[in-house]
Amino acid sequence: MGGSGIAGELVRGLVDAEATVPLSVVRSPELPAALTTRAHVVVVSYSGETVEALRAYDTAGRAGALRVAMTSGGALAERAARDRVPLLPLPAGLPPRAAVGT
Numbered sequence: 001m002g003g004s005g006i007a008g009e010l011v012r013g014l015v016d017a018e019a020t021v022p023l024s025v026v027r028s029p030e031l032p033a034a035l036t037t038r039a040h041v042v043v044v045s046y047s048g049e050t051v052e053a054l055r056a057y058d059t060a061g062r063a064g065a066l067r068v069a070m071t072s073g074g075a076l077a078e079r080a081a082r083d084r085v086p087l088l089p090l091p092a093g094l095p096p097r098a099a100v101g102t
Contacts, residue, residue: 035060039060041066077089
């Protein structure tokens with residue numbers, strides 16, 4: 001979750017001072033225990049195959065959290081389509097760290 005986690009850190013850096021709700025960047029498959037149906041979870045995996053991101057996606061779904069997926073494809077895109085979860089597509093064919101600014 002290294003390269004994909006950079007996106008979360010960038011967003012947090014941009015909006016943290018203005019945020020009216022807690023904003024956490026989680027770089028593991030384990031989501032906070034306080035996750036509720038009021039939570040919004042953005043799962044980022046450039047390839048869409050990152051095991052930790054897929055587990056986090058599934059965990060957020062079981063908790064009833066609102067999910068958004070960001071990926072260039074793979075299993076994450078398939079799950080988002082299956083679950084009718086909003087997908088923010090990333091351009092395919094780039095080195096993952098190069099996709100941060102796209």
